[in-house]
Amino acid sequence: MPGQTSDRSPGLRSPTITDIAKGASVSKSTVSLVLQGSPLIKAETAARVREVADALGYVYNRSAADLRRRASNMIGTVINDLTNPFFAELLVGLERRLAEAGYVTLMAHTGEDLRTQERVLASMREYHAAGLILCPAFDTSPALLQQIRAWQIPVLIVVRPVGDASFDFAGSDNEAGTFAATNHLAELGHQRIAFLGRVGGGPVYELRRRGFARAMRDQGLTIEDEWLIDIPPTREGGRAGIRQALALRSRPTGAICYNDIVAFGALSELGERGLRAGRDFSVVGFDGIADGAHSNPPLTTISVDPARLGESAAQLLLTRLRDPASPPLRHLAQPRLIIRQSSGRVET
Amino acid sequence: MPGQTSDRSPGLRSPTITDIAKGASVSKSTVSLVLQGSPLIKAETAARVREVADALGYVYNRSAADLRRRASNMIGTVINDLTNPFFAELLVGLERRLAEAGYVTLMAHTGEDLRTQERVLASMREYHAAGLILCPAFDTSPALLQQIRAWQIPVLIVVRPVGDASFDFAGSDNEAGTFAATNHLAELGHQRIAFLGRVGGGPVYELRRRGFARAMRDQGLTIEDEWLIDIPPTREGGRAGIRQALALRSRPTGAICYNDIVAFGALSELGERGLRAGRDFSVVGFDGIADGAHSNPPLTTISVDPARLGESAAQLLLTRLRDPASPPLRHLAQPRLIIRQSSGRVET
DNA sequence: AAACACATTTGGAACGTTCCAAATCGGCTA
DNA sequence: TAGCCGATTTGGAACGTTCCAAATGTGTTT
Numbered sequence: 001m002p003g004q005t006s007d008r009s010p011g012l013r014s015p016t017i018t019d020i021a022k023g024a025s026v027s028k029s030t031v032s033l034v035l036q037g038s039p040l041i042k043a044e045t046a047a048r049v050r051e052v053a054d055a056l057g058y059v060y061n062r063s064a065a066d067l068r069r070r071a072s073n074m075i076g077t078v079i080n081d082l083t084n085p086f087f088a089e090l091l092v093g094l095e096r097r098l099a100e101a102g103y104v105t106l107m108a109h110t111g112e113d114l115r116t117q118e119r120v121l122a123s124m125r126e127y128h129a130a131g132l133i134l135c136p137a138f139d140t141s142p143a144l145l146q147q148i149r150a151w152q153i154p155v156l157i158v159v160r161p162v163g164d165a166s167f168d169f170a171g172s173d174n175e176a177g178t179f180a181a182t183n184h185l186a187e188l189g190h191q192r193i194a195f196l197g198r199v200g201g202g203p204v205y206e207l208r209r210r211g212f213a214r215a216m217r218d219q220g221l222t223i224e225d226e227w228l229i230d231i232p233p234t235r236e237g238g239r240a241g242i243r244q245a246l247a248l249r250s251r252p253t254g255a256i257c258y259n260d261i262v263a264f265g266a267l268s269e270l271g272e273r274g275l276r277a278g279r280d281f282s283v284v285g286f287d288g289i290a291d292g293a294h295s296n297p298p299l300t301t302i303s304v305d306p307a308r309l310g311e312s313a314a315q316l317l318l319t320r321l322r323d324p325a326s327p328p329l330r331h332l333a334q335p336r337l338i339i340r341q342s343s344g345r346v347e348t
Numbered sequence: 349m350p351g352q353t354s355d356r357s358p359g360l361r362s363p364t365i366t367d368i369a370k371g372a373s374v375s376k377s378t379v380s381l382v383l384q385g386s387p388l389i390k391a392e393t394a395a396r397v398r399e400v401a402d403a404l405g406y407v408y409n410r411s412a413a414d415l416r417r418r419a420s421n422m423i424g425t426v427i428n429d430l431t432n433p434f435f436a437e438l439l440v441g442l443e444r445r446l447a448e449a450g451y452v453t454l455m456a457h458t459g460e461d462l463r464t465q466e467r468v469l470a471s472m473r474e475y476h477a478a479g480l481i482l483c484p485a486f487d488t489s490p491a492l493l494q495q496i497r498a499w500q501i502p503v504l505i506v507v508r509p510v511g512d513a514s515f516d517f518a519g520s521d522n523e524a525g526t527f528a529a530t531n532h533l534a535e536l537g538h539q540r541i542a543f544l545g546r547v548g549g550g551p552v553y554e555l556r557r558r559g560f561a562r563a564m565r566d567q568g569l570t571i572e573d574e575w576l577i578d579i580p581p582t583r584e585g586g587r588a589g590i591r592q593a594l595a596l597r598s599r600p601t602g603a604i605c606y607n608d609i610v611a612f613g614a615l616s617e618l619g620e621r622g623l624r625a626g627r628d629f630s631v632v633g634f635d636g637i638a639d640g641a642h643s644n645p646p647l648t649t650i651s652v653d654p655a656r657l658g659e660s661a662a663q664l665l666l667t668r669l670r671d672p673a674s675p676p677l678r679h680l681a682q683p684r685l686i687i688r689q690s691s692g693r694v695e696t
Numbered sequence: 697a698a699a700c701a702c703a704t705t706t707g708g709a710a711c712g713t714t715c716c717a718a719a720t721c722g723g724c725t726a
Numbered sequence: 727t728a729g730c731c732g733a734t735t736t737g738g739a740a741c742g743t744t745c746c747a748a749a750t751g752t753g754t755t756t
Contacts, residue, residue: 016711016712016713017712017713018712026735026736027735027736027737028712028713028736028737029714029715029735029736029737029738030734030735030736032713032714032715033714033715033735035713036714040733040734040735041734041735042733042734042735045734045735059473059474059499060474060713061415061474061476061711061712061713062474062475062476062713063411063412063414063415063420063475063476063711063712063713064411064415064711064712064713064714064741065712065713065714066411066713066741067409067411067412067415067711067712067713067714067741067742067743068712068713068714068715068740068741069713069714069715069741070741072411074454074475077455082436082437082439082440083433083436083437083440083638085431085433085436088430088431088433088436089430089431091430091457092430092431092457092459095455095456095457096457096459099456099464099467099468104454104456104471104472104475105454105455105456106422106452106453106454106455107425107443107453107454107455108443108447108452108453109439109440109443109444111440111444116447119447120447123452124452125407126407126408126409126410127410127411127422127452128409128410128411235638235639235641235642236642238642239642261639264639264642264643264644265642267644268642268643268644268645268646270644271619271644271645272644272645272646272689290431290583291583291609291612291639293583294583294584294586294587294612294613294616295612295616295643295644296612296615296616296618296619296620296643296644297616297619297620298616298620341620364741364742364743365742365743366742374705374706375705375706375707376706376707376742376743377705377706377707377708377744377745378704378705378706380743380744380745381705381744381745383743384744388703388704388705389704389705390703390704390705393704393705408743409741409742409743410743411741411742411743412711412741412742412743412744413742413743413744414711414743415711415712415713415741415742415743415744416710416711416742416743416744416745417711417743417744417745418711
């Protein structure tokens with residue numbers, strides 16, 4: 001077989017810097033410096049070393065390096081729910097930025113399970129992760145974060161605030177988001193607007209509900225209790241929410257949804273009842289996931305641009321790694337109203 | 349602060365097995381064995397060692413262990429497109445099964461970029477990944493796989509076959525899938541059926557198209573060339589596909605879509621034109637992603653149950669790790685037709 | 697009492713890096 | 727010539743595990 005550089009026979013020990021050192025007649029210290037791109041080594045020597053390394057088919061051994069350096073280039077990333085495209089897109093952004101910066105992503109999925117979350121965090125600690133990015137599972141206790149803090153490993157909380165403000169955090173301005181969404185519907189003439197989400201569903205729910213309430217008040221509209229519809233934040237929840245909304249005595253003409261997947265459920269249920277969102281009933285989502293541009297009908301939503309939020313979040317952690325002692329960092333993405341066809345002027 | 353087991357002052361070296369050994373007055377070999385759960389050590393001794401370990405706040409150091417063992421518990425997982433929920437759900441299944449088996453997932457996203465793919469694979473090699481799971485980027489060359497094989501790291505190809513049959517592979521029976529989908533439409537009375545996908549879009553496209561063609565033939569139906577509609581396998585592609593389909597002289601009454609997101613695009617476009625999928629035009633997807641149950645209308649699709657496929661795939665790699673020399677493993681998930689509202693009897 | 701089997705424990709040499717302190721090498725200056 | 731300086735290079739002790747070979751302890755059998 002021609003053209004093969006280095007097919008060493010299978011059982012053989014793979015080459016180490018010591019082998020390179022021998023081959024290039026330098027010390028292993030020199031080789032190490034070359035591999036780290038140190039300017040101390042003469043260019044000529046460096047070139048020779050690199051040549052030998054290539055010829056031997058050398059592979060850098062990070063376990064060894066990490067052991068000695070007492071550090072790694074791995075970032076542990078814990079995601080609560082990858083089946084929600086919002087988090088999938090967020091993860092894409094996170095990973096992209098981390099990779100650019102030379103870090104590698106140790107990913108774990110909790111499926112909102114607290115036990116699993118504890119387990120994977122502990123595991124990432126064993127692997128000596130340089131930092132952690134945590135999209136906390138629902139109901140994560142602040143105590144867990146205190147514990148992680150004791151680990152002395154930088155952690156960034158994403159999306160769902162947990163614990164006090166002493167942790168680095170990246171998320172979006174939830175209240176401003178639903179505030180804008182509600183104003184949008186009000187401006188289209190809607191006066192009876194429902195809010196679909198899990199009542200008591202944590203701080204994110206609370207903020208989004210508050211933005212809704214504030215906008216209603218500002219618009220001089222009242223909120224009937226029954227418009228705060230209590231459903232799980234899922235597609236099924238969205239369907240149930242619409243069913244409930246349409247059955248109300250004081251029937252709303254539109255709904256702000258806790259997030260996009262709830263909104264998708266809502267669109268589905270409306271369709272099933274022969275109603276067209278945007279004409280017969282208005283629906284606004286929250287998140288700005290890609291599917292929203294091509295749902296039926298395309299979804300009016302509050303976009304936080306999840307991939308970009310992921311990148312910003314990763315950047316925040318990178319900054320923290322560079323300066324472990326600086327005061328808590330915080331990034332609140334300003335969400336943007338994207339008007340599509342699922343919202344429309346109310347029929348008069 | 350009461351209740352804190354071990355808040356050693358920040359600068360201090362974290363404890364090692366040697367420290368535990370001292371504390372429990374045994375040798376570090378003993379400690380090592382205890383931590384590995386070896387049955388060689390007397391239960392009583394083991395308990396004492398574990399106690400001391402806890403008291404010291406000991407954390408297992410995997411870099412050190414991996415260095416010595418010349419192996420790791422990390423599985424490198426490379427995903428081409430996480431923004432497609434199919435792959436996100438697949439990843440969930442993969443990670444779940446790997447975690448159960450005590451492995452940790454080193455995740456990288458390529459966004460279908462070949463350069464990125466090469467880079468992340470090389471990086472995973474440096475990290476001494478015990479195995480690799482690859483959802484290859486579009487147009488991945490078999491040469492890359494040969495190269496990985498030379499690395500002596502077990503690799504499992506997922507979803508898109510690349511290279512010869514000598515690699516472990518997990519995917520689904522694409523031809524059987526579209527065969528069933530097409531029969532379904534035919535049984536509903538459809539005679540003119542379009543196929544929406546990227547012509548020349550690799551082996552998966554080829555197989556799905558073939559299943560479609562075979563079913564049409566079996567049903568005694570002919571396929572007009574113009575029904576093979578060439579679009580990118582995206583939501584936008586699905587919209588474009590429907591636009592093209594509806595403009596044809598010999599206008600189809602239904603379409604088999606390359607995958608679910610194409611189908612979603614199709615639903616969106618139909619809606620925008622005031623057509624109701626399932627009544628005015630039938631749409632069938634492929635993949636069985638969760639959204640399909642709550643799209644508007646809910647999507648008839650060929651489900652491969654992506655999360656389960658992920659679990660099976662991970663299991664395949666685990667089997668391979670246990671027996672590196674066994675002949676190539678292969679898993680073809682049998683897809684299942686799920687009939688929902690997006691397909692219906694053709695209007696006569 | 698010696699010899700043996702078995703259960704338990706241990707010393708210490710790896711694993712492949714990094715990085716400090718020190719050595720070496722060429723000029724150059726005094 | 728001796729001394730010095732900056733640029734390069736090097737020896738070797740870590741880093742925290744694992745695991746082999748050997749040692750020790752405890753009965754049991756001869």
